[in-house]
Amino acid sequence: MIAVLLFLLMRPGTVSTDGTVTFENPDYCALKGSSVQFKCLYNYSDVETVSQTSWFKGVIEDGIFQRVNLSLIPSYQNRWEYRGDHQHNCSLALHDLQDNDTGYYFFRFDTNKYGWRSKGSVYLSVTELHAEVKPQRARAGDNVTLNCRTSCHYPNIVWLRDGHLVTKPKFTAKAEDAGYYSCCVEGHKSVQSDPMALAVWYSPLNVSIEVSHGEYLTEGSNVSLTCSSAANPAADAYTWYRSGVSSSNSLLRVGSGQVLTISPVEASHNGLYLCQAQNRLGKSNSTAVLLAVGEEGLSRYTVLKIGVLVIVVLLLPSLVIIWAWRRRRNSRNSASDKETDSHDYENILSITEVKITTPN
Structure with a gap:
């Protein structure tokens, strides 16, 4: 046993208090709500036997520093656990640590001949994150x-x-x-x-249009287009634009507000519709919705659809080649120059079909 005590005395951070009690670490720091264990060893003569062990907390009462048995402090009820024995281990565990658990702790043991108490102590500091x-x-x-x-x-x-x-x-x-x-x-x-909150402000994203009517419309009916987006702060301005099927590069402003209502639908309303959502940080456009009004509109829509299909077929091989080349270039440069995510969102004009037919 003497050899064990000498071994503990030689360990870094091990403190001997009075020759009978050795604390493995005299200074603990633990989180509020967590658990901590004080490890210690006590020693006595071979002619003695241990009859009782106790842990004490140093408290100030009426201006006087005193050692109070943990079993007598109500706030420690069901939170302390003696993990030692009546041989040489005097370890103590404290659970669900609270702010007022910060302070000095002392150990005492009684034998059949003497009562021993540590002159040194363990200091516990309870902290929060x-x-x-x-x-x-x-x-x-x-x-x-x-x-x-x-x-x-x-x-x-x-x-x-x-x-x-x-x-x-x-x-x-x-x-x-x-x-x-x-x-x-x-x-x-x-x-x-x-928890601490993080608010991220950004200009409108994912701007889209929802059409109120079903797939088939008749001339003279009503239709509403609703614009929505993700934004912080929320989009506070919406602008609607229309372009003719045959001249999609020319945009005409046709309204404002989150909802555009067309009543009644006429042949002159034929064209591509898109909305622009805006907040104080920026603006962004939606994809386009096609209103094909009457037979003339349906014919133009068919021509446009075929034209788009032909363009896609013609451009597809070139796009594949470009994509393969860019992927190969990016893979070569990834080791030395890693690309960061972009927050600029490109508006890609796509066409959503809404058919408006004239009644027979």
Whole structure:
């Protein structure tokens, strides 16, 4: 047993208090809500036998520092656990740590001859994790930094966004990065910091048009086109444009507001319709919706559809070649120059068919 005690005395960080009690670590730092274990060893003469062991907390009562048995402190009820024995192990575990658990702890044991108590102590510091998100309001493309503050040293901090793992504490803000961030120590996900919100501002994305009527319309009926988008802050201005089927490069402004209502539908309404959503950060256009009015409109639509099909067929081989060349070039450069995600969204004109026929 003497050899064991000498071994502990020689270990880095091991402190001998009075020759009878040895604390493995005199200074602990732990998270609020977690558990901690004080490891210690006590020794006595061979002619003695241990009859009782006790742990005490140092408290100040009426201006006087006293040692109070943990079993007599109501706040420690069902939270402390003696993991030692009546031989030489005097380890103590504390669970669900609270702020007022910070302080000094002492050990005492009684034998059939003497009562021994440690002159030295174990000091426990209870701390919390505090998440910082800078800035808390960012525009898409801004740099965001996550910082987890604590008085303890934890090199293995883990970040979560709405409960999902975040791989990097520094990143370029995108729309999908908005949410609530919290930090924890790896392996202790149950003890997390209070969440901190990140708001990401961005111009309208995924602008689209929804048509109120069914697939087949009759001239003289009503039709409403509704524009929607994802944006933060929400889009506060909508502008509608129309172009003729035969001259899609020329756009004519035909209305404003989130909903464009055409009543009644006439042949002059034939053409491509698109909406532009805007907030204070920017604007973006939707894909186009085709209104083919009457027989003339349907004929133009058919010609346009065939023309688009022919163009696609003619351009497809060239597009395949270009795609293969760019993929090969990107694979060569990926090792030295990794591309970052782009937040500029290109509006691609596509055609959604809405047929409007004249009644027989």
